[in-house]
Amino acid sequence: xxxxxxxxxxxxxxxxxxxxxxxxxxxxxxxxxxxxxxxxxxxxxxxxxxxxxxxxxxxxxxxxxxxxxxxxxxxxxxxxxxxxxxxxxxxxxxxxxxxxxxxxxxxxxxxxxxxxxxxxxxxxxxxxxxxxxxxxxxxxxxxxxxxxxxxxxxxxxxxxxxxxxxxxxxxxxxxxxxxxxxxxxxxxxxxxxxxxxxxxxxxxxxxxxxxxxxxxxxxxxxxxxxxxxxxxxxxxxxxxxxxxxxxxxxxxxxxxxxxxxxxxxxxxxxxxxxxxxxxxxxxxxxxx
Amino acid sequence: xxxxxxxxxxxxxxxxxxxxxxxxxxxxxxxxxxxxxxxxxxxxxxxxxxxxxxxxxxxxxxxxxxxxxxxxxxxxxxxxxxxxxxxxxxxxxxxxxxxxxxxxxxxxxxxxxxxxxxxxxxxxxxxxxxxxxxxxxxxxxxxxxxxxxxxxxxxxxxxxxxxxxxxxxxxxxxxxxxxxxxxxxxxxxxxxxxxxxxxxxxxxxxxxxxxxxxxxxxxxxxxxxxxxxxxxxxxxxxxxxxxxxxxxxxxxxxxxxxxxxxxxxxxxxxxxxxxxxxx
Numbered sequence: 001x002x003x004x005x006x007x008x009x010x011x012x013x014x015x016x017x018x019x020x021x022x023x024x025x026x027x028x029x030x031x032x033x034x035x036x037x038x039x040x041x042x043x044x045x046x047x048x049x050x051x052x053x054x055x056x057x058x059x060x061x062x063x064x065x066x067x068x069x070x071x072x073x074x075x076x077x078x079x080x081x082x083x084x085x086x087x088x089x090x091x092x093x094x095x096x097x098x099x100x101x102x103x104x105x106x107x108x109x110x111x112x113x114x115x116x117x118x119x120x121x122x123x124x125x126x127x128x129x130x131x132x133x134x135x136x137x138x139x140x141x142x143x144x145x146x147x148x149x150x151x152x153x154x155x156x157x158x159x160x161x162x163x164x165x166x167x168x169x170x171x172x173x174x175x176x177x178x179x180x181x182x183x184x185x186x187x188x189x190x191x192x193x194x195x196x197x198x199x200x201x202x203x204x205x206x207x208x209x210x211x212x213x214x215x216x217x218x219x220x221x222x223x224x225x226x227x228x229x230x231x232x233x234x235x236x237x238x239x240x241x242x243x244x245x246x247x248x249x250x251x252x253x254x255x256x257x258x259x260x261x262x263x264x265x266x267x268x269x270x271x272x273x274x275x276x277x278x279x280x281x282x283x284x285x286x287x288x
Numbered sequence: 289x290x291x292x293x294x295x296x297x298x299x300x301x302x303x304x305x306x307x308x309x310x311x312x313x314x315x316x317x318x319x320x321x322x323x324x325x326x327x328x329x330x331x332x333x334x335x336x337x338x339x340x341x342x343x344x345x346x347x348x349x350x351x352x353x354x355x356x357x358x359x360x361x362x363x364x365x366x367x368x369x370x371x372x373x374x375x376x377x378x379x380x381x382x383x384x385x386x387x388x389x390x391x392x393x394x395x396x397x398x399x400x401x402x403x404x405x406x407x408x409x410x411x412x413x414x415x416x417x418x419x420x421x422x423x424x425x426x427x428x429x430x431x432x433x434x435x436x437x438x439x440x441x442x443x444x445x446x447x448x449x450x451x452x453x454x455x456x457x458x459x460x461x462x463x464x465x466x467x468x469x470x471x472x473x474x475x476x477x478x479x480x481x482x483x484x485x486x487x488x489x490x491x492x493x494x495x496x497x498x499x500x501x502x503x504x505x506x507x508x509x510x511x512x513x514x515x516x517x518x519x520x521x522x523x524x525x526x527x528x529x530x531x532x533x534x535x536x537x538x539x540x541x542x543x544x545x546x547x548x549x550x551x552x553x554x555x556x557x558x559x560x561x562x563x564x565x566x567x
Contacts, residue, residue, distance in 0.1 A: 034372055081548065090371060091319045092551050095504055098321075098497055099543025106537035223379060223493070230376045259391070266387020269380030273365070276377060280368045 005134055006252045012140045014248025015147030016209075019202035020221055021228040021240045022151060023074075023195025029171045029235035030191050032090060033082055036097040038199050039222025040104040041077070045070035045200025046207040046217060047112060053204075054120050062204055070200025074192040101222065108215035116214030125211050139208040146205060150198060151241070158237075163190065171235070220265055227272040233282030243283055247271060293410040295526055297482065300417035301475045303518040306502040307424045307511060308471030313500075314509035315428075315437060316464035317444025318366050319375045322382030323499045326469040328491030330355040330476025332389065335401045335486055344407050344481055351477030352470045359469025363462035370447070382496050389488045400487030404480050413482045420478070421515070424471055428511040429567055431467075440464060494536065501539045505546050507555025510566045516554055 020042060027035040049066035053059050081100060085093045119125070124138040158164040169177040170187045178184050206221070207213040228247055232239030247268055254267035262270065275283065309323045334351030338344065362381055366374050389395050396402070408416065431437045439460050442450035451457050480486050498521070506517025521539070525532040550556050555566040 028372075032372070034375065081544065084548065085551075088551055091313075091375070092547050094319070094372070094375060095500065096544050096547035099501075099540040099545075099547065101540065102494065102497060102536045103538075103540025103544060106534050106540070110534070110537070223383070226376050227380060230373055234372060261388065261391055262384070263387040263390050266384045269383045269387075272380050273377055273384065276369055276373065277365065280373065 006256060007249060008134060008136065009140075010249035010252030011245060012136075012143050012248070013251060014245035015144050016202055016206060017221070017224060017228055017248055018151060018241055018244035019147050019198045019205075020225040021232070021244050022154065022237065023198050024225045025229045025232070025235055025237055025240040026191045026195045028229060029237075030174075030188055031082065031086065031093075033093045034090075034097065034226055035082075035195070036094065036222055036226065037077055037081070037100040037104070038074070038195065038225065039218030040101050041070045041073050041196045041218075042199040042203040042206075042221065043104070043108055043213075043215065043218035044073055045203030046213045047108065047117075047203075048200070049204030050117055050119060050207055050213045054117075057121060059124065059208075063201060066200040066204045067197040068200075070203065071193050071197040074196025074199070075189045078188060078192045101219065105215050105219060112215070114215065116212045116217075118211050118213075119208065122208060122211050124208055139205060143205050143209065146201060150201065154194065154198075157194075163187075167191065224265075224268045227268050231272050231275055231282055233284045236282065236284050239282055239284030246283075290410055293414045295522065297410075297414045297417045297478075299519045299522040300414070300421040301479055302499070302502060302522050303421040303515045304417070304424055304471055304475040305499045306506065306514045306518040307421070307428050308468040308475075309499050309503050310468075310508065310511065310514045311428065311431070311440075311471070312464050312468035314503060314514070315431065315440040315444065316461060317440075318461060318464065319371070319378070320362075320468075321375050321379035321493075321500065322362075322385070322496055323378075323468075323472055324491040324493070324495035325382045325385035326355040326359055326472035327476045327479070327495070327499075328385055328389070328486075328488070329358055329469075330473025331480040331486045331491070332395060332401070332476075333473070334477035335404045335480040336395075338405045338481060339401065339403070344405075347481070348474065348477035351480070352473040355473025355476065356466050356470035359465045359472075360462055362469070363465030366461050366465065367458050379493070379496075382491075382493055386488050386492055389491075396487075398488065400485060400490075401480075402485045404484045404486070406481050406484050408481070413478060417475075417478050420474055425511055425515055432511065432567060436460070436463070497543070498539055501543050503553075505542055505553050507553030507558075507566065510553070510555035512566045513553055513555030513558070520554075 024035055024038055027033055045066035048069040049062040052065040053062035081096055082093055085096065124142065128135045128137045158168060166182040167187050169182055170184050174184050228243045229240050232243035250271055251264055251267050255264045258267060305323065305327055309320060312318050312320050330351035333354035334347040337347035337350045365377050369377055390398055439455050442455050443457050443460050447457055502517040502521050503514050505521060507513030525535055531538045546553055558566050
């Protein structure tokens with residue numbers, strides 16, 4: 001039963017990672033940019049969600065507010081930071097992205113104080129459901145529902161809509177897509193919009209899950225998100241989802257069984273390094 | 289006077305770290321986001337030796353050796369994965385180092401290692417670190433002009449083309465990692481003796497990014513530029529209180545602004561203004 005509970009907690013974390021990593025994979029697939037600063041978007045979503053929830057007392061308003069503010073920031077980062085760098089060597093955008101992330105961490109600290117804020121009324125956190133000896137709180141359940149719902153919506157978008165087809169065409173061959181009349185620039189904004197909205201929602205959920213929103217909350221999830229998309233095979237959406245869930249579960253078991261050897265954050269990267277040494281192209285990536 | 293000496297020592301240590309990273313990322317083109325791990329490896333190895341009674345002329349080389357050995361292992365990883373993959377793997381090496389050290393009781397876990405013997409005075413550390421920084425600068429300038437430097441450049445620009453003209457790409461990559469990480473180990477050994485106390489958090493991801501910031505602000509690939517970047521970024525927080533309180537904001541902002549407007553860093557600016565390339 002204990003093992004099952006670990007598995008469940010791991011899958012919940014896996015869903016969180018998936019919401020973060022899907023966006024990173026979208027951006028990488030289109031632009032070959034490791035969008036570390038997505039963690040800033042995530043943190044912004046969490047703060048906006050928390051402020052709205054604490055002022056209006058309504059979580060139903062907090063989520064759209066977080067998603068919208070995040071979805072505004074992401075494309076802005078693309079326009080101001082990445083777009084002028086597209087023709088530069090890949091490390092340029094990566095370093096700029098890291099710079100933006102760590103600068104914004106101090107920015108959030110300046111704005112909201114160093115110690116983090118809590119939700120004044122977090123009923124989702126305190127309400128738990130038990131079933132056959134397993135107990136989950138409402139945040140954990142919502143995390144899974146949100147991840148499954150939003151990722152299914154994305155799958156529907158990518159396979160069933162014109163915009164989705166345009167997006168996939170641009171990923172596989174931007175020049176060809178453009179010559180068939182796809183607005184490549186629009187597709188890029190769209191991807192940042194979707195990626196950021198997902199990150200914003202994930203931010204609020206992680207804030208609820210820990211009942212704490214703090215300046216540095218995005219960084220570690222952002223770094224692990226990168227590890228996950230590399231693990232899944234860069235730009236590979238199904239690979240990213242598999243890697244997210246796998247990492248969540250391994251971390252959940254690892255923190256219990258490897259606690260004497262290394263900490264939680266190191267486990268993720270140990271898994272990454274070991275798997276990449278065996279399969280340099282990632283779990284589901286194709287060999288070059 | 290003591291204050292100026294310790295600032296000078298830290299500037300020199302940072303220059304060593306930045307020059308080492310520049311060998312790997314600037315000369316050989318292998319982006320590394322985990323340089324602080326090798327700094328930490330050198331510091332921990334030297335500290336353990338010193339606590340066990342080894343003299344400083346032995347403990348610091350041991351620190352270099354340990355850092356260099358792990359550097360070579362990381363270099364082998366660089367043979368398996370490239371570019372973006374490598375950046376994330378080296379970032380992972382950094383987190384792995386921290387995560388392991390934090391949990392090891394024999395390494396002092398979160399508390400680190402205290403009461404490390406300090407056989408030199410302030411002048412001694414200042415001269416030692418400045419001397420080492422100058423030696424590494426000269427070595428970098430020499431490498432740049434040598435056959436090895438050209439080979440590094442070829443690997444950085446186009447690995448496959450370099451291989452096709454018979455350059456031993458694997459060997460040069462591993463050499464770059466060995467030299468760069470051993471330099472970081474040297475800085476770590478001096479740091480451990482000087483401060484007499486090391487904790488895991490001194491070698492975290494932010495430290496890696498700080499070293500990267502020095503390289504990038506100075507101008508990736510330019511030895512003089514990198515030294516200038518290291519000195520500048522060491523002095524700035526000392527001169528302005530605000531910068532010390534919001535180091536991340538300033539360093540992060542600098543990284544962003546330099547990448548956005550002058551990816552060549554200070555060396556790139558010098559080139560644009562005077563038309564002279566900084567070695």
